[in-house]
Amino acid sequence: MYYLHHYFEPDFRHTQLSPVREPDGLVSPRYLGYVQNVVAGQVLAELIDLDRFPDVARDPRFLYPERHLPIGPNCAAHSENPDKIVAVTNGYVFYNEGLISVKRLLNVRGNLGFHTGNIFFVGDVAVHGDVQTGFALQAANILVKGHIESSKVKASGDIVCLEGIRGSDESTFSDDPEKNPDIEMPLPKTLVEAGGNLRLPFCERVQLRARGNIIIDGSCLHSTIYVGGNLVVKGRLQGGTVVANGLVYIEGRMGSDYGDPTRIMMGYDPFDFLTLQKIESQIAYLKDRKGFFESMSARNHVMEQEYASRLYLVERKLKVAMRKHRLLWARFSQDEKSSLKCRLMAQGTVMPGCEIFIGCGYYKTADMDSDLTFFLDNDEVKSRRNKKK
Amino acid sequence: MDDVTNSDVLEGLSDLLTLSLGESKSGSPYACRSFSAYSGERHTAYGRFHDRISLSNNTEFRSALYGLVGENTNNVILDFKDAFMTRSTLGTLVAFAASMHGRNVRMYIYRPAMQIKAALIELKLASFFRFLNSEDDVTMVVLV
Structure with a gap:
């Protein structure tokens, strides 16, 4: 038997x-x-x-x-x-x-929400509905046939979303779950991160990260984008920040005449830049905590003993963070050669108020114009009109 | 960067863990065998695993992993520096990672042994995990 x-x-x-x-x-x-x-x-x-x-x-x-x-x-x-x-x-x-x-492709026949819970899968996932607000999905490659709402979607390979991504609230950089001070340039809470390429029809108030290329078939509104490869936006790019290190091509209008400024930052590794922003956020948070623990420790001997270990820990973390910050900045300055290859091609209207950073150069558009390419020349950001066919 | 020996790192790490985990650390009932697990304060749990972890002690490994997590745990740090894992126990680790992902608990692997890192890369799973390679990385993870 x-x-x-x-x-x-x-x-x-x-x-x-x-x-x-x-x-x-x-x-x-x-x-x-x-x-x-x-x-x-x-x-x-x-x-x-x-x-x-x-x-x-x-x-x-x-x-x-x-x-x-x-x-x-x-x-x-x-x-x-x-x-x-x-x-x-x-x-x-x-x-x-x-x-x-054993099956390598997981089909979620409906929405990813309260009926499925968060999903972590070592193979590929196809979601036939939406990824609902507040849920998380991590897999090798991801296809979402509906919308991605205010959620976290992460893939080690590619992500394709057929109906677009619409996020909501803003958050801060720091990964600490405890209360954090206000930080400049907070990141959107909705996060879509791909180890490979990312393709979607539109996005709004989203944080996108991709080591490969990002193609947006429609508009990109008030979003923060970190792209290791190239970025193509076939519609409008309005508001938000793009951090790239290759080609950025915008077919529709760039910028707007009201609301948040549009920033394009090029010439450095986007993910080193993201790490730098996170470390700066952590340093600000740790300094705030250190001040709080010192003020509590100064009250009396009992409070001093109570907060001694936490003060020691925050000082140690601050020392490590400052060291990482210094090392990262040193690595930054060596990437300036790659900024010469960066190009921002804006085929549509370029609105005034767009900020363009390429390497150590900076340019802010003053007038409405169209059909321009921006590049770095002698540490200055310059523009030229695109050649007509 | 200063040259740091393995013993310096271990000593420094144990100071850090004593500090952050506090006196309320509890040993695992499996401590006499291949695992040592500590659930501590500051929302961070630390588990150290060593020797061979295979199908024969997989149930205990699974219990040791889940025993680390409490109601207020935000971070879990797993030390596999001296461990050897088979594919079955890697599967258990993946299931634990899935559970932590579902509960929004961050899981980190501290200085995995070469065999484990190579297996994760071969299985294309390295990007599913967060790795900590030095004491500095552990310091930054522990919540204040």
Whole structure:
């Protein structure tokens, strides 16, 4: 007699989810355990000979009179121990028609929201609806067929959103969850981050980060963009900040005659710049905390003892942050050669008040113009009219 | 940068952890075996794992991981410097990371052993995790 012992939940049903009770007893309403992640090489099930191990706890559904391995797609017998079933690829594991299967693409047939909870998946995800406000999604490559609302979407590869991204509130740079002081240039709360490329029809009040290219088929309004490759905006670019280090091409109007200024910053690694902004935010926060702990410690001896360890920790963190800040600035100055290759091409109308930083050069548009290319020449940002075909 | 030996880093890290985790740190019931786990103050938990973590002790590994997390935990730092992990236990780690992601708890891996880092890169999972490579990085993570 043989028993198939599972190392995953064989009765898992994604349509019958409820908040997961973790081994520590806690329950989170935004985590429903929507997917059972497995990695390539992970053991999924093991066939145990009950004649040799009669005391194994058993579910009668998985008792077999003969040796039987229900190997499905993307699964295989272990090369050294053929009684074990292993996954061949990263993905999620489930029972399909009596066979243990692993699938690399996760389809969310509807919105990513309270019915699914936050999702963390090691393969690719296709969301057939929207990613709703307040939820988070992380996967290898992501396709969202609906909208992305005020949420966090992160992919190690590419992200495509078919109906656009609309964010809402603003936040600060610091990663500390405690209260933070006001910071200049706060970041939008909605974050879409891709290790590869990013493509969407429009975005508003969003923070976009991509190591590759970003293509926006429509307008980009009041958003903060960090792009390692090139940025193409086929509609308007209005408000917000773009930090890039290659080509920025804007087909529609750039800037607006009212509201937030539009800033384009080029010539430095965007993600080093982001790290620098975060460190500066942390330094401001830590200085504020240090002042508070010092004032509390000065009250009396009891308070001094109470706050001594926290004051020591904040001073230590401040020292580390200042050192990182110095090292990062030193690395910044070496990137100035790349600023010569940067180009900002604005094919449509360029409104007055747009700020353009390329390397150490700065330019602010004073008049309405159109069809210009901005570049760095002799440490100055200059513009020229694009050649007509 | 100053030259720092491994023993200096370990000593410095233990000072930092004693300071940040406070006297309320609790040892894991598994401390006599391959794991040491501490749940401390300041919303940060630290777990140190060593020796071979495989399918045979996977259940204990899973319990040790979840035992780190409390109601107010914001950060979890996992030290795998001296550990060896099989694919099955990496799968358990991924499941734990998924749970932490779902609960909005930040998970960091401190100085993973070469074997673990190589396995994560081979599986294309390195970008799913945050790595801390030095004591400075740990210092910046611990909440004030």
